[in-house]
Amino acid sequence: MAKLLEIKDLRTYFHVDEGTVKAVDGVSISIDRQQTVGIVGESGCGKTITAQSILQIMPHPGRIEGGQILYYPDPDGEPVDLAALSPRGRKLRAMRGNEIAFIFQEPMSALSPIHTIGNQIMEALMIHNDGMSQSEARQKALAMLESVGMPNPEQRIDEYTFQLSGGMRQRAMIAMSLACSPKLLIADEPTTAIDVTLQAQILELLKRLKDEQGMSVLIITHDLAVVAEMADEVVVMYLGKVVERGSVKDVYKNPSHPYTRALLDSIPRVGQERRKFLTAIKGTVPDPYSIPKGCEFQPRCEHAMEGLCEVRKPEYAEISPGHIARCFLYTHNESEVG
Ligand SMILES: Nc1ncnc2c1ncn2[C@@H]1O[C@H](COP(=O)(O)OP(=O)(O)OP(=O)(O)O)[C@@H](O)[C@H]1O
Numbered sequence: 001m002a003k004l005l006e007i008k009d010l011r012t013y014f015h016v017d018e019g020t021v022k023a024v025d026g027v028s029i030s031i032d033r034q035q036t037v038g039i040v041g042e043s044g045c046g047k048t049i050t051a052q053s054i055l056q057i058m059p060h061p062g063r064i065e066g067g068q069i070l071y072y073p074d075p076d077g078e079p080v081d082l083a084a085l086s087p088r089g090r091k092l093r094a095m096r097g098n099e100i101a102f103i104f105q106e107p108m109s110a111l112s113p114i115h116t117i118g119n120q121i122m123e124a125l126m127i128h129n130d131g132m133s134q135s136e137a138r139q140k141a142l143a144m145l146e147s148v149g150m151p152n153p154e155q156r157i158d159e160y161t162f163q164l165s166g167g168m169r170q171r172a173m174i175a176m177s178l179a180c181s182p183k184l185l186i187a188d189e190p191t192t193a194i195d196v197t198l199q200a201q202i203l204e205l206l207k208r209l210k211d212e213q214g215m216s217v218l219i220i221t222h223d224l225a226v227v228a229e230m231a232d233e234v235v236v237m238y239l240g241k242v243v244e245r246g247s248v249k250d251v252y253k254n255p256s257h258p259y260t261r262a263l264l265d266s267i268p269r270v271g272q273e274r275r276k277f278l279t280a281i282k283g284t285v286p287d288p289y290s291i292p293k294g295c296e297f298q299p300r301c302e303h304a305m306e307g308l309c310e311v312r313k314p315e316y317a318e319i320s321p322g323h324i325a326r327c328f329l330y331t332h333n334e335s336e337v338g
């Protein structure tokens, strides 16, 4: 299928007094048209900063220091390198919300407390559609609230966020982010803050809207079950790097990086009490200012090979076509270990 976005060797760093945080350190991810890609990994591995780098909305002093973010507005046309655009320039501003929309974990950060949700959606619609009248925009906003499953849309359209429940706010934010018919929807932990029943409903909603609107979706989550449910492709990140990537089918059937295996082992089974995320993996994520030498995962890895993994950085190995893992288990010669 035709490519929509191709992130190539992206590096986004924070230079702070304590040192340099390489939040995103050579990440490559590709998203096809109408495809859903999931990014998973422990807290702090760089999921959010990767996604925010696409629109250059990462917090200060984060900066893109290398790589490309190629966006293909037309399937057969030339790409635009979003990483090369000025963060405050007109071109990137036009991308935000128009071509690429973001939904956040916390809807209140995206919605205004002083305007009704109807007015906010209408304004987004009218900015996006030149010449759309007030009454047309209201009709469309109402239809959108209906399509995201807002209960009582005729009443809710004139309400403020404080009058809505958490689930309704989530739906209002999704309606608003879709007002401009984006080609890519980025959903950063869209269901972490809400209860389980509602989670399932919001995920179903995202799936349906994706199909109806023909969008691509980049979904970020801690939860491998969510990725399995939603995504075509999965990207596993550890300390700013992609450690494994491939189709959901291949990666779940044949998880190849020891980190991915540990992640999968830590998924609670039915009937088992939900374990705290990743208690199955020994040790903790290292401090971002003192990244281990050699493979970043080696201090926690059950398969670490002495004389190799703590010395050199691994390269990507192809496990099967389109499925890669960054691990010496697949690239070393016996002579190197010892
Ligand atoms: N403003 C900042 N200044 C310095 N470092 C930052 C800043 N914001 C993020 N970072 C660092 O960037 C790294 C990646 O953070 P990021 O928010 O992308 O992680 P994440 O994978 O989204 O985690 P979570 O699952 O907790 O949301 C972390 O080491 C974090 O400490």
Ligand SMILES: [Mg+2]
Residues within 6 Å of the ligand: 047, 048, 049, 188
């Ligand atoms: Mg995050």
